[in-house]
Amino acid sequence: MADPVKKNYIYNLILSLVNILFPIVTFPYASHLLGPEGIGKVQFVSSFAQYFSMIAALGIPIYGVKEIAATRSQPHKMQIVYSELTLVYFIASIICTLLYFIIIYSFPYFKNDLHLYQYAVLIIILAFTAADWYYSGIEEFRAITLRSAFIKLLSLIALFLFVKTPADYFNYLLITIFSIVGNNIISFFYTFRSVSFTTHNLYPLRHLKLLLYIFSTTAAASLYTVWDTVLLGFLSDDTAVGLYTAAVKLAKITLYFVTSLGVVLIPKISLHFAQHNMNEVQKLLNKSFNFVIFFSIPILAGLVLLAPEFLVVFSGRRFLPATFAMQLLSPLPVFIGLGHLFLFQILIPGNKSKEMIVAVLGGVAVSIGANFLLVPHFRETGGAIANVLAECMVTWLYWRAVKKHYTFTYNWILLLKAAACCIPFIAVTWGVHLLHLSPVQVLLVTVAMCAIIYGLLQMVLFRNELVVQAFTYVYKKF
Numbered sequence: 001m002a003d004p005v006k007k008n009y010i011y012n013l014i015l016s017l018v019n020i021l022f023p024i025v026t027f028p029y030a031s032h033l034l035g036p037e038g039i040g041k042v043q044f045v046s047s048f049a050q051y052f053s054m055i056a057a058l059g060i061p062i063y064g065v066k067e068i069a070a071t072r073s074q075p076h077k078m079q080i081v082y083s084e085l086t087l088v089y090f091i092a093s094i095i096c097t098l099l100y101f102i103i104i105y106s107f108p109y110f111k112n113d114l115h116l117y118q119y120a121v122l123i124i125i126l127a128f129t130a131a132d133w134y135y136s137g138i139e140e141f142r143a144i145t146l147r148s149a150f151i152k153l154l155s156l157i158a159l160f161l162f163v164k165t166p167a168d169y170f171n172y173l174l175i176t177i178f179s180i181v182g183n184n185i186i187s188f189f190y191t192f193r194s195v196s197f198t199t200h201n202l203y204p205l206r207h208l209k210l211l212l213y214i215f216s217t218t219a220a221a222s223l224y225t226v227w228d229t230v231l232l233g234f235l236s237d238d239t240a241v242g243l244y245t246a247a248v249k250l251a252k253i254t255l256y257f258v259t260s261l262g263v264v265l266i267p268k269i270s271l272h273f274a275q276h277n278m279n280e281v282q283k284l285l286n287k288s289f290n291f292v293i294f295f296s297i298p299i300l301a302g303l304v305l306l307a308p309e310f311l312v313v314f315s316g317r318r319f320l321p322a323t324f325a326m327q328l329l330s331p332l333p334v335f336i337g338l339g340h341l342f343l344f345q346i347l348i349p350g351n352k353s354k355e356m357i358v359a360v361l362g363g364v365a366v367s368i369g370a371n372f373l374l375v376p377h378f379r380e381t382g383g384a385i386a387n388v389l390a391e392c393m394v395t396w397l398y399w400r401a402v403k404k405h406y407t408f409t410y411n412w413i414l415l416l417k418a419a420a421c422c423i424p425f426i427a428v429t430w431g432v433h434l435l436h437l438s439p440v441q442v443l444l445v446t447v448a449m450c451a452i453i454y455g456l457l458q459m460v461l462f463r464n465e466l467v468v469q470a471f472t473y474v475y476k477k478f
Helices: 003-057 060-071 075-106 114-120 132-137 141-162 166-193 204-225 227-235 238-252 260-274 278-305 307-314 317-329 332-347 353-405 413-422 424-433 439-460 465-477
Strands: none
Touching: 003 075, 003 114, 003 141, 003 166, 003 227, 003 238, 003 307, 003 317, 060 075, 060 132, 060 204, 060 260, 075 114, 075 204, 114 166, 132 141, 132 166, 132 260, 141 166, 204 353, 227 238, 227 353, 238 307, 238 317, 238 332, 238 353, 260 278, 260 332, 278 307, 278 317, 278 332, 278 413, 278 424, 278 439, 278 465, 307 317, 307 439, 317 353, 332 353, 413 424, 413 439, 424 439, 439 465
């Protein structure tokens, strides 16, 4: 890896760790106080608003990275692109805000908690201030990391100060909104330090065709990423949403880390695609594929074996009914990690928009059908099954599309090697449970032992490149 890539990866790794640690600290505190019903209520409201903000984005957080990366060597051209996309984002945010108000005031379903939805509109009306796409395009991951960490620290302090009883779910919602909107606003105004907004010679409609392709994908994808919680709320109740939220948060909490290397490589891969340098693309994909498999497989095993302990420690015993749902959701880091690779590192840089839409629509069909079929009978468990089926379908269709257009190779044997190295986890977990330790102690001891065993087996038996490089680096340093 070139030095700039290493530097960016370190910052993105820090950001991933912040995004992982933040819910590890905040969610247990909030869930113990608010319980499944309070957590479910807040999660449903914020998810409903975030769905509209995702529509307002129109695919700009994805498309914008590629466009900024392609024009960063031409400041005037980059200024035009930035201004055009920001203008489109602003108009879309206003339109989605109006639509949101029409819906919450028109349907009786929202009447009981109308004040919550009124405050959540801030997520939508300020959606256009999300500017991480610009910083990613210029590979300024340091700025993204520092601002995100600062806002999350403020949110954490506010949580401990203002959420102290089950009746404080409204305060929890406000803190959730702040953690989303606060980071965006700071990011937006800081963009003016390196690029200025202009109103001259703008032709924002020229982006519309590609944006609509990506928007269709993003909006449809949200049907099984954000809308799953909303559907569960409509088809069940706040308690089911709370249980499902606990399970899915723990299952997805490591996704920031699993996809962290891929996020850093996107600008480089986009550049090599533009230059038709497929050999370099293959080298970067090899690193990313190894990274995803190496970390996602043991995470899957850990979620299955330690689901009860995770739920008790991070959510409380009232969330134990979500154990089976969490175990069902355990393959998500694998499916989403690979899907992220196929989509963001191949299909989008390769401008394969139609294939993206087909894949996502396949996931939407599976998600909606499975949710309506399973949730009324199996509640949060049905929602978990629907989520996994949808992600599996999307990843498979992404892979089919990549295979159709490109000759990239993937070392699938790494998956079997990772799975083999996870087999001892079963004996370790069983042995630790015999010690009758507290749930926290079970997690600490089991995770530590399994991580050491996994790393040693990968290095000694399979000479995994990631482990060997990490060991060599540490050995040289110390």
